[in-house]
Amino acid sequence: MFHSPSIVRGICASVIFLSPAAFAEDTAPVTSPTYADIAPVVEGNCVGCHNSEFAYADIVLETEGDLLKHRDSVESAITSGFMPLGVPEFKDSEEGKALLAWLAAQKPVAPSPAQ
Numbered sequence: 001m002f003h004s005p006s007i008v009r010g011i012c013a014s015v016i017f018l019s020p021a022a023f024a025e026d027t028a029p030v031t032s033p034t035y036a037d038i039a040p041v042v043e044g045n046c047v048g049c050h051n052s053e054f055a056y057a058d059i060v061l062e063t064e065g066d067l068l069k070h071r072d073s074v075e076s077a078i079t080s081g082f083m084p085l086g087v088p089e090f091k092d093s094e095e096g097k098a099l100l101a102w103l104a105a106q107k108p109v110a111p112s113p114a115q
Ligand code: HEC
Pocket: 042, 045, 046, 047, 048, 049, 050, 056, 057, 059, 061, 070, 073, 074, 075, 077, 078, 083, 084, 085
């Protein structure tokens, strides 16, 4: 008789990939940045006009909580090229991509599991 070997499933399920983040000079970031990563981006590109003193459109973007509060409008303002004001190419810059990646990662997942 011939015994076919049993197939062991699930043991080798780990997917290993090397993050190119450390070499991402010219490529889009593929990992989700943290708030610490994007805080300087917001500081340098948005907070000059969106702070407690000059809150254009009543939007202050000084903290992570501020950013989360305005998550959706911030995302659409950037992807449409409206913000930062007069800098439509921001969304295609390294900084813009990082900020958009962070915003995307803040989206709530499955808000209502049981309907
Ligand atoms: C040079 C000043 C300036 C900078 C820099 C700037 N904004 Fe604004 N922002 C404005 C002004 C002025 C408005 C109001 C525009 C209007 O309603 O016509 C505005 C409006 C907005 C709005 C509301 C848009 C809407 O649909 O009503 C959002 C969201 C926003 N900005 C986010 C950002 C973000 C995020 C950045 C940085 C990536 C940024 N802004 C950078 C001046 C600025």
